[in-house]
Amino acid sequence: MTQRARNWLLLTPATAWFVIMLVLPLSVVLIFSFGERGSGGGYVPAFTLEQYANLPARWAAFKNTMVLAPLGTVAAMLIAYPLAYFLAVRTSRKWKTLLLVLVIVPFWTSILIRSYAWIFILGGRGIPALLEMIGIEGVRLIYTPFAVTIGIIYGYLPLMVFPIFVSLDRLDKRLLEASSDLGARPWATFLQVTLPLSIPGVATGCLLVFILLMGEFLIPALLGGGKVFFVGNALVDLFLQSRNWAYGSAVAVTLIVVMLVSVTLYMRLISRLNTQREDVSLM
C-alpha cells in the first residue's frame, strides 16, 4: 500500500465523522433559516427572508450578549493579567507548573457545578445573609447582571490566564534587566517593555474568552434567572420550548455571523496594534 493510500485510509473515519456530525448539521441550520415554521412546530421548506426580518423580536438577547460578553472579557483580563505576571515573572521554576495547573484545571471541570456554587453564594442565604448580620439589608445579588458578570469572570478566568502567562513566560528576562540597568524605574520597564511584549497573549486570551461567551447559555440561565439572558438562552427557548426551528436557525446563523464579524474586526485591530503577532495555543 502506498503512503498516499494509507493516509487516505487513516483520514476516512475522522472525515466521515466531521462531515456527518458537523458539516451536514451546520448546513441544515443554514438551509432551515430560510424556511418557514410548521403548524405544529418544526420546519416547512421554503425560501424566504421572513425569519431574518423577525430578528428584532430577539433584540434584547443580542444586546445583552454584545454588552456583557465584552464587559466580562475585559473584567476577566484585568483580573487575570496580574496573576499571569506573578506566575511568569515572580514565581520560581519549582512552583510554576503546579500553580499554573491549579489555575487551568477548574476550566475543564463542570461549568454547571461551578456556576451552581454561585447560586449558593450570591443567593438569599449566602452573601446577602452575611451582609444583614453587619446591618446592611435588602441587598439582592442573584439574578442580576452583576451575578452574571461574576459567573463569567469565575468561569473564564483560567482561559484568560493561560495565554497571558505563556507570552510573559517566553519573554526574555534579560530585556527587563537591560531596562533597569539603563535606569528605568520598575513601572517604566513594565509599561515600555513587559506590557507591549505580552499583548499577543492578552489578545489571544480575550479572543478565546469572547468567542466562548458569545454562545454562553448556562451562566445567564443559572445566575440571571430569566432576567438577564443571552442569545444562547433565546436559542434554547426557540428550539426546546416553542419548537420554532426556522426562526431559531436564523437566530443561530446570525449569532455566528456576528461572532465572525466581531472576531475579524478584532483581529484587524490587534494586527494593527502589533505587527509581529505570535499565536499562543491553549494546551
Added chain:
Amino acid sequence: MRLYAIFVYLFLYTPIAIIALFSFNAGRHASQLQGFSFKWYGTALSNPFVMDALKTSVVVGLIAAALASLFGTMAAVALQGVRGPVRAVFDMMIYVAVMIPGIVIGIATLIALVTAFDQLNPWLAAIWPYENAPQLSMGKLSLIGAHTMFTMALVIIIVRARLAGMDRALTEASADLYAAPMTTFRRVTLPLIAPAILAGFLLSFTFSFDDFIIAFFVAGSETTLPIYVFSSIRRGVTPEINAIGTMVLAVSLVLLIIAQLILRRSDSR
C-alpha cells in the same frame, strides 16, 4: 503581588470548597452547617435516577473518548504527510468544530438528525422483514456521535502538537535501519505519542462527562448526570446536589491532574 495571587486562588477554589463543605452537612437545610455526615452521598447514590444518569454519562463518555482517541490519532498521524487543499480543509473543520459555540452544535445536530430520522424511519419500516421495525431516535447514539465529533478535534490538536515536537531523525533512523513503516510506527512513533493520546482520552472523557449544553439538545429521552443536575437546580438547591456536584468535580479534577501531569512530563523529557 503574592497577596493578590492568594486572593485569586481563593476566588477560584472557595466556591468549589463551599459545595464540598455543604455536601457533608448533616442538616436538611442547605444554609446551616449542622455536623458532619455522609448521608447525602448515600441519598444520592441510592437514588435510581441519579444512578441511571451516572451510568449513561460514564458509558457515553468512555465510548466517545475511545472513538475520538482512535480516529483522532489516526487523522493526526495521516495529516503529517498531507499537504495542500486536503490539509487546509481538514484544518478548517477542526477549527470550526472547536470554535462554533456548543449550543449551535447541539441545535444543528438535533434538527439534522431528527429530520434525517423522519426520512429514514418509514424506509426502514418498509424494508424490515419482520414486524416492529426499529425506530431511529435521539438518544445515546446521537450523544456519542456529537461528543466524539468535538473531542476528536481536541485529540487531533493534542496529538499533532506532540508529533510536531517529535524529532524527525528518530523515524528516519528507523527507516534507514530497514524497519518497515508499520514497525517504525509501532516501535518509535507510537511510544512517543502515547502520552498525548492518553491525555487526549482523559480530556475527551472529562469533556463528555461534564458537557451539559450539547447533551441538553441531542440526548433525546436519555438523562446524563449534568442534565439531571440542571433540572434539579431548577427545583432548588438541595444537599443531594451538593454531594453529586462534589463527586463530579472530584472525578474531573483527578482525571485532569493526571492528564496535565502526563502531558507535562512527556514535554520535559
